[in-house]
Amino acid sequence: MSVRVGEADFDVSAELAAVAGKDHGVGGVAIFVGKVRDHAGGEKLTSMTLEHYPGMTEAELERIETEAQSRFKLSGSRIVHRVGTLAPGDNIVLVIATSPHRKDAFDATEFLMDYLKTRAPFWKKESLANGSTRWVEAHENDALAAAAWTTPSAD
């Protein structure tokens, strides 16, 4: 279990090896990589700058990860989030969850992203081809997706 926040890019293979390389009890690995798109709201995007709250970010990601461990049967997990100025095509975020069975890995990865997007103190600012900049507004859908995890499911 680990979280990391920084400007450097990540290598998915290296991160996966660090989480699951020596654990032969792992039956499934789910990996999510978030990337910078070259468009936003119908306009061409030239770069994206991510700001965060040092100290709180790491603490919040660790809380989110601990919550995932209590909800799902996980063998391991990792969250890597980049900050600073990124270009279209660049990686932003990596979430890995490993488990004895695939469903826990899939579900944990989705849970980690839904919680990260509503709890972890990161803010995105888009720079557009027309020279303007704008802060990305939080989506209602992200809040609903995170809230859905608190509703007891039928199964």
Next chain:
Amino acid sequence: MTAETQKPEVVLRYFAWLRERTGFSEERIRLPEGIETVSDVLRWQTTRGHPFDVAFAKPDPIRVALDRTHAKTSASIANAREIAFFPPVTGG
């Protein structure tokens, strides 16, 4: 006011568009008497004059963390050493 009754200094921190609109990333300040909760401190910000009155004119989209933990508007700020103000998060 005597030293015994004076409130301790707190660090106020601002992120994203709140940092840009206030022009501060952080400030060290003694809050006035009567500021007890998160909603009190949000209301107080609107009384400080430019640029805080404009930055905090619509407190609804503003989130607050006390000592790096998300806080509700009803939360007490009595023991907080660091109060952060920011818009809803958009990482990931």
